[in-house]
Amino acid sequence: MNHLDPVPSDVPERGMSEGRVLADLLRTCARGGDAAFADLYDRTSARVYGLVLRVVRDPAQAEEVTQECFLEIWRTSSRFELARGSALAWMMTIAHRRAVDRVRAAESARQRETVYEERNRPVNHDSTAEVVQASFEARRVRSALAGLTPIQRQAVELAYLGGCTHTEVAVLLDLPLGTAKTRIRDGLIRLRDVLGVGGAR
Structure with missing residues:
Protein backbone atom coordinates (compact mmCIF):
# COMPACT_ATOMS: atom_id res chain seq x y z
CA MET A 1 0.00 0.00 0.00
CA ASN A 2 1.57 3.38 -0.99
CA HIS A 3 1.22 6.62 0.94
CA LEU A 4 -1.71 7.74 -1.20
CA ASP A 5 -3.88 4.71 -0.42
CA PRO A 6 -6.66 5.24 2.15
CA VAL A 7 -6.27 3.51 5.54
CA PRO A 8 -8.60 0.49 5.78
CA SER A 9 -11.53 1.10 8.12
CA ASP A 10 -10.85 -2.08 10.10
CA VAL A 11 -7.38 -0.95 11.24
CA PRO A 12 -7.59 0.39 14.83
CA GLU A 13 -6.59 4.02 15.28
CA ARG A 14 -3.43 4.94 17.17
CA GLY A 15 -4.00 6.16 20.70
CA MET A 16 -7.03 3.96 21.37
CA SER A 17 -7.05 1.90 24.59
CA GLU A 18 -6.37 -1.79 24.21
CA GLY A 19 -9.90 -2.61 25.35
CA ARG A 20 -11.38 -0.41 22.61
CA VAL A 21 -9.01 -1.83 20.00
CA LEU A 22 -9.90 -5.43 20.86
CA ALA A 23 -13.62 -4.63 20.88
CA ASP A 24 -13.35 -3.02 17.44
CA LEU A 25 -11.38 -5.99 16.13
CA LEU A 26 -14.05 -8.39 17.38
CA ARG A 27 -16.77 -6.36 15.69
CA THR A 28 -14.80 -6.45 12.45
CA CYS A 29 -14.32 -10.22 12.82
CA ALA A 30 -18.10 -10.55 13.07
CA ARG A 31 -18.30 -8.97 9.61
CA GLY A 32 -15.79 -11.50 8.22
CA GLY A 33 -12.61 -9.46 8.61
CA ASP A 34 -9.74 -11.94 8.20
CA ALA A 35 -7.06 -9.30 8.79
CA ALA A 36 -8.79 -8.16 11.97
CA PHE A 37 -8.88 -11.73 13.25
CA ALA A 38 -5.16 -12.17 12.55
CA ASP A 39 -4.47 -8.95 14.45
CA LEU A 40 -6.70 -10.07 17.32
CA TYR A 41 -4.85 -13.39 17.49
CA ASP A 42 -1.44 -11.69 17.53
CA ARG A 43 -2.51 -9.36 20.34
CA THR A 44 -4.14 -11.93 22.63
CA SER A 45 -2.96 -15.48 21.86
CA ALA A 46 -0.15 -15.46 24.46
CA ARG A 47 -2.56 -14.47 27.23
CA VAL A 48 -5.21 -16.97 26.14
CA TYR A 49 -2.57 -19.72 26.00
CA GLY A 50 -1.27 -18.74 29.45
CA LEU A 51 -4.71 -19.06 31.04
CA VAL A 52 -5.42 -22.37 29.28
CA LEU A 53 -2.05 -23.78 30.34
CA ARG A 54 -2.73 -22.81 33.94
CA VAL A 55 -5.88 -24.95 33.85
CA VAL A 56 -4.88 -27.98 31.74
CA ARG A 57 -1.24 -28.16 32.94
CA ASP A 58 -0.02 -29.67 29.68
CA PRO A 59 1.66 -27.52 26.98
CA ALA A 60 0.58 -29.69 24.04
CA GLN A 61 -3.03 -29.79 25.17
CA ALA A 62 -2.91 -26.07 25.95
CA GLU A 63 -1.89 -25.35 22.34
CA GLU A 64 -4.77 -27.47 21.02
CA VAL A 65 -7.30 -25.82 23.33
CA THR A 66 -6.00 -22.35 22.43
CA GLN A 67 -6.62 -23.06 18.75
CA GLU A 68 -10.12 -24.31 19.61
CA CYS A 69 -10.72 -21.10 21.58
CA PHE A 70 -9.83 -18.86 18.67
CA LEU A 71 -11.98 -20.90 16.32
CA GLU A 72 -14.91 -20.37 18.69
CA ILE A 73 -14.04 -16.67 19.03
CA TRP A 74 -14.09 -16.34 15.24
CA ARG A 75 -17.40 -18.17 14.90
CA THR A 76 -19.16 -16.36 17.77
CA SER A 77 -17.61 -12.88 17.55
CA SER A 78 -21.01 -11.43 16.64
CA ARG A 79 -22.25 -12.36 20.14
CA PHE A 80 -19.77 -10.09 21.90
CA GLU A 81 -21.49 -7.23 23.75
CA LEU A 82 -19.26 -4.48 25.13
CA ALA A 83 -21.94 -3.52 27.66
CA ARG A 84 -21.49 -6.88 29.39
CA GLY A 85 -17.71 -6.72 29.80
CA SER A 86 -14.43 -6.10 28.01
CA ALA A 87 -13.44 -7.94 24.83
CA LEU A 88 -10.50 -9.60 26.56
CA ALA A 89 -12.65 -10.78 29.47
CA TRP A 90 -15.15 -12.25 26.98
CA MET A 91 -12.34 -14.09 25.20
CA MET A 92 -10.79 -15.32 28.44
CA THR A 93 -14.16 -16.62 29.60
CA ILE A 94 -14.33 -18.72 26.44
CA ALA A 95 -10.75 -19.89 27.04
CA HIS A 96 -11.43 -20.84 30.64
CA ARG A 97 -14.58 -22.77 29.72
CA ARG A 98 -12.78 -24.62 26.93
CA ALA A 99 -9.87 -25.47 29.24
CA VAL A 100 -12.18 -26.76 31.96
CA ASP A 101 -14.06 -28.83 29.37
CA ARG A 102 -10.76 -30.41 28.28
CA VAL A 103 -9.85 -31.27 31.87
CA ARG A 104 -13.28 -32.78 32.43
CA ALA A 105 -13.04 -34.78 29.21
CA ALA A 106 -9.64 -36.14 30.25
CA GLU A 107 -11.01 -37.05 33.66
CA SER A 108 -13.99 -38.81 32.06
CA ALA A 109 -11.62 -40.81 29.85
CA ARG A 110 -9.63 -41.89 32.91
CA GLN A 111 -12.83 -42.87 34.66
CA ARG A 112 -13.93 -44.99 31.71
CA GLU A 113 -10.60 -46.82 31.76
CA THR A 114 -11.16 -47.84 35.38
CA VAL A 115 -14.92 -48.46 35.25
CA TYR A 116 -14.58 -52.24 35.68
CA GLU A 117 -12.48 -51.84 38.80
CA GLU A 118 -14.87 -49.27 40.24
CA ARG A 119 -17.94 -51.44 39.61
CA ASN A 120 -16.36 -54.34 41.46
CA ARG A 121 -15.06 -52.37 44.40
CA PRO A 122 -17.09 -52.61 47.66
CA VAL A 123 -19.25 -49.53 48.16
CA ASN A 124 -17.99 -47.18 50.83
CA HIS A 125 -21.14 -45.45 52.02
CA ASP A 126 -19.22 -42.64 53.75
CA SER A 127 -17.38 -41.84 50.50
CA THR A 128 -20.60 -41.95 48.52
CA ALA A 129 -22.18 -39.45 50.89
Whole structure:
Protein backbone atom coordinates (compact mmCIF):
# COMPACT_ATOMS: atom_id res chain seq x y z
CA MET A 1 0.00 0.00 0.00
CA ASN A 2 1.57 3.38 -0.99
CA HIS A 3 1.22 6.62 0.94
CA LEU A 4 -1.71 7.74 -1.20
CA ASP A 5 -3.88 4.71 -0.42
CA PRO A 6 -6.66 5.24 2.15
CA VAL A 7 -6.27 3.51 5.54
CA PRO A 8 -8.60 0.49 5.78
CA SER A 9 -11.53 1.10 8.12
CA ASP A 10 -10.85 -2.08 10.10
CA VAL A 11 -7.38 -0.95 11.24
CA PRO A 12 -7.59 0.39 14.83
CA GLU A 13 -6.59 4.02 15.28
CA ARG A 14 -3.43 4.94 17.17
CA GLY A 15 -4.00 6.16 20.70
CA MET A 16 -7.03 3.96 21.37
CA SER A 17 -7.05 1.90 24.59
CA GLU A 18 -6.37 -1.79 24.21
CA GLY A 19 -9.90 -2.61 25.35
CA ARG A 20 -11.38 -0.41 22.61
CA VAL A 21 -9.01 -1.83 20.00
CA LEU A 22 -9.90 -5.43 20.86
CA ALA A 23 -13.62 -4.63 20.88
CA ASP A 24 -13.35 -3.02 17.44
CA LEU A 25 -11.38 -5.99 16.13
CA LEU A 26 -14.05 -8.39 17.38
CA ARG A 27 -16.77 -6.36 15.69
CA THR A 28 -14.80 -6.45 12.45
CA CYS A 29 -14.32 -10.22 12.82
CA ALA A 30 -18.10 -10.55 13.07
CA ARG A 31 -18.30 -8.97 9.61
CA GLY A 32 -15.79 -11.50 8.22
CA GLY A 33 -12.61 -9.46 8.61
CA ASP A 34 -9.74 -11.94 8.20
CA ALA A 35 -7.06 -9.30 8.79
CA ALA A 36 -8.79 -8.16 11.97
CA PHE A 37 -8.88 -11.73 13.25
CA ALA A 38 -5.16 -12.17 12.55
CA ASP A 39 -4.47 -8.95 14.45
CA LEU A 40 -6.70 -10.07 17.32
CA TYR A 41 -4.85 -13.39 17.49
CA ASP A 42 -1.44 -11.69 17.53
CA ARG A 43 -2.51 -9.36 20.34
CA THR A 44 -4.14 -11.93 22.63
CA SER A 45 -2.96 -15.48 21.86
CA ALA A 46 -0.15 -15.46 24.46
CA ARG A 47 -2.56 -14.47 27.23
CA VAL A 48 -5.21 -16.97 26.14
CA TYR A 49 -2.57 -19.72 26.00
CA GLY A 50 -1.27 -18.74 29.45
CA LEU A 51 -4.71 -19.06 31.04
CA VAL A 52 -5.42 -22.37 29.28
CA LEU A 53 -2.05 -23.78 30.34
CA ARG A 54 -2.73 -22.81 33.94
CA VAL A 55 -5.88 -24.95 33.85
CA VAL A 56 -4.88 -27.98 31.74
CA ARG A 57 -1.24 -28.16 32.94
CA ASP A 58 -0.02 -29.67 29.68
CA PRO A 59 1.66 -27.52 26.98
CA ALA A 60 0.58 -29.69 24.04
CA GLN A 61 -3.03 -29.79 25.17
CA ALA A 62 -2.91 -26.07 25.95
CA GLU A 63 -1.89 -25.35 22.34
CA GLU A 64 -4.77 -27.47 21.02
CA VAL A 65 -7.30 -25.82 23.33
CA THR A 66 -6.00 -22.35 22.43
CA GLN A 67 -6.62 -23.06 18.75
CA GLU A 68 -10.12 -24.31 19.61
CA CYS A 69 -10.72 -21.10 21.58
CA PHE A 70 -9.83 -18.86 18.67
CA LEU A 71 -11.98 -20.90 16.32
CA GLU A 72 -14.91 -20.37 18.69
CA ILE A 73 -14.04 -16.67 19.03
CA TRP A 74 -14.09 -16.34 15.24
CA ARG A 75 -17.40 -18.17 14.90
CA THR A 76 -19.16 -16.36 17.77
CA SER A 77 -17.61 -12.88 17.55
CA SER A 78 -21.01 -11.43 16.64
CA ARG A 79 -22.25 -12.36 20.14
CA PHE A 80 -19.77 -10.09 21.90
CA GLU A 81 -21.49 -7.23 23.75
CA LEU A 82 -19.26 -4.48 25.13
CA ALA A 83 -21.94 -3.52 27.66
CA ARG A 84 -21.49 -6.88 29.39
CA GLY A 85 -17.71 -6.72 29.80
CA SER A 86 -14.43 -6.10 28.01
CA ALA A 87 -13.44 -7.94 24.83
CA LEU A 88 -10.50 -9.60 26.56
CA ALA A 89 -12.65 -10.78 29.47
CA TRP A 90 -15.15 -12.25 26.98
CA MET A 91 -12.34 -14.09 25.20
CA MET A 92 -10.79 -15.32 28.44
CA THR A 93 -14.16 -16.62 29.60
CA ILE A 94 -14.33 -18.72 26.44
CA ALA A 95 -10.75 -19.89 27.04
CA HIS A 96 -11.43 -20.84 30.64
CA ARG A 97 -14.58 -22.77 29.72
CA ARG A 98 -12.78 -24.62 26.93
CA ALA A 99 -9.87 -25.47 29.24
CA VAL A 100 -12.18 -26.76 31.96
CA ASP A 101 -14.06 -28.83 29.37
CA ARG A 102 -10.76 -30.41 28.28
CA VAL A 103 -9.85 -31.27 31.87
CA ARG A 104 -13.28 -32.78 32.43
CA ALA A 105 -13.04 -34.78 29.21
CA ALA A 106 -9.64 -36.14 30.25
CA GLU A 107 -11.01 -37.05 33.66
CA SER A 108 -13.99 -38.81 32.06
CA ALA A 109 -11.62 -40.81 29.85
CA ARG A 110 -9.63 -41.89 32.91
CA GLN A 111 -12.83 -42.87 34.66
CA ARG A 112 -13.93 -44.99 31.71
CA GLU A 113 -10.60 -46.82 31.76
CA THR A 114 -11.16 -47.84 35.38
CA VAL A 115 -14.92 -48.46 35.25
CA TYR A 116 -14.58 -52.24 35.68
CA GLU A 117 -12.48 -51.84 38.80
CA GLU A 118 -14.87 -49.27 40.24
CA ARG A 119 -17.94 -51.44 39.61
CA ASN A 120 -16.36 -54.34 41.46
CA ARG A 121 -15.06 -52.37 44.40
CA PRO A 122 -17.09 -52.61 47.66
CA VAL A 123 -19.25 -49.53 48.16
CA ASN A 124 -17.99 -47.18 50.83
CA HIS A 125 -21.14 -45.45 52.02
CA ASP A 126 -19.22 -42.64 53.75
CA SER A 127 -17.38 -41.84 50.50
CA THR A 128 -20.60 -41.95 48.52
CA ALA A 129 -22.18 -39.45 50.89
CA GLU A 130 -19.16 -37.14 50.50
CA VAL A 131 -19.44 -37.26 46.70
CA VAL A 132 -23.16 -36.47 46.83
CA GLN A 133 -22.51 -33.58 49.22
CA ALA A 134 -19.70 -32.20 47.00
CA SER A 135 -21.97 -32.36 43.95
CA PHE A 136 -24.70 -30.53 45.86
CA GLU A 137 -22.24 -27.82 46.98
CA ALA A 138 -20.99 -27.39 43.39
CA ARG A 139 -24.56 -26.76 42.20
CA ARG A 140 -25.08 -24.22 44.98
CA VAL A 141 -21.88 -22.38 44.01
CA ARG A 142 -22.87 -22.29 40.30
CA SER A 143 -26.30 -20.96 41.25
CA ALA A 144 -24.73 -18.32 43.49
CA LEU A 145 -22.30 -17.24 40.74
CA ALA A 146 -25.22 -16.75 38.38
CA GLY A 147 -26.59 -14.16 40.80
CA LEU A 148 -23.52 -11.91 40.59
CA THR A 149 -23.18 -9.00 38.19
CA PRO A 150 -21.26 -9.88 34.98
CA ILE A 151 -18.13 -8.01 36.13
CA GLN A 152 -18.24 -9.58 39.61
CA ARG A 153 -18.70 -13.04 38.14
CA GLN A 154 -15.86 -12.60 35.63
CA ALA A 155 -13.54 -11.27 38.34
CA VAL A 156 -14.30 -14.10 40.77
CA GLU A 157 -14.04 -16.80 38.09
CA LEU A 158 -10.69 -15.49 36.83
CA ALA A 159 -9.29 -15.14 40.36
CA TYR A 160 -10.55 -18.35 41.93
CA LEU A 161 -11.25 -20.69 39.02
CA GLY A 162 -8.62 -19.42 36.58
CA GLY A 163 -5.97 -18.90 39.26
CA CYS A 164 -5.21 -15.31 38.19
CA THR A 165 -3.68 -12.74 40.53
CA HIS A 166 -5.54 -9.51 41.27
CA THR A 167 -3.18 -7.70 38.91
CA GLU A 168 -3.87 -10.21 36.11
CA VAL A 169 -7.62 -9.88 36.70
CA ALA A 170 -7.32 -6.11 36.41
CA VAL A 171 -5.48 -6.41 33.09
CA LEU A 172 -7.85 -9.03 31.68
CA LEU A 173 -10.94 -7.01 32.59
CA ASP A 174 -9.36 -3.70 31.55
CA LEU A 175 -9.94 -2.25 35.04
CA PRO A 176 -7.81 -0.31 37.53
CA LEU A 177 -6.24 -2.66 40.10
CA GLY A 178 -8.25 -1.17 42.99
CA THR A 179 -11.50 -1.58 41.06
CA ALA A 180 -10.66 -5.21 40.22
CA LYS A 181 -9.98 -5.95 43.90
CA THR A 182 -13.29 -4.35 44.83
CA ARG A 183 -15.19 -6.41 42.23
CA ILE A 184 -13.57 -9.62 43.53
CA ARG A 185 -14.32 -8.77 47.16
CA ASP A 186 -17.90 -7.69 46.44
CA GLY A 187 -18.46 -10.91 44.53
CA LEU A 188 -17.05 -13.04 47.35
CA ILE A 189 -19.15 -11.22 49.95
CA ARG A 190 -22.27 -11.87 47.90
CA LEU A 191 -21.31 -15.53 47.46
CA ARG A 192 -20.70 -15.80 51.20
CA ASP A 193 -24.14 -14.37 51.95
CA VAL A 194 -25.89 -16.70 49.47
CA LEU A 195 -23.98 -19.81 50.59
CA GLY A 196 -24.02 -18.95 54.28
CA VAL A 197 -20.29 -19.59 54.81
CA GLY A 198 -17.51 -17.72 56.66
CA GLY A 199 -15.98 -14.36 55.76
CA ALA A 200 -14.59 -13.54 52.29
CA ARG A 201 -10.88 -13.91 51.66
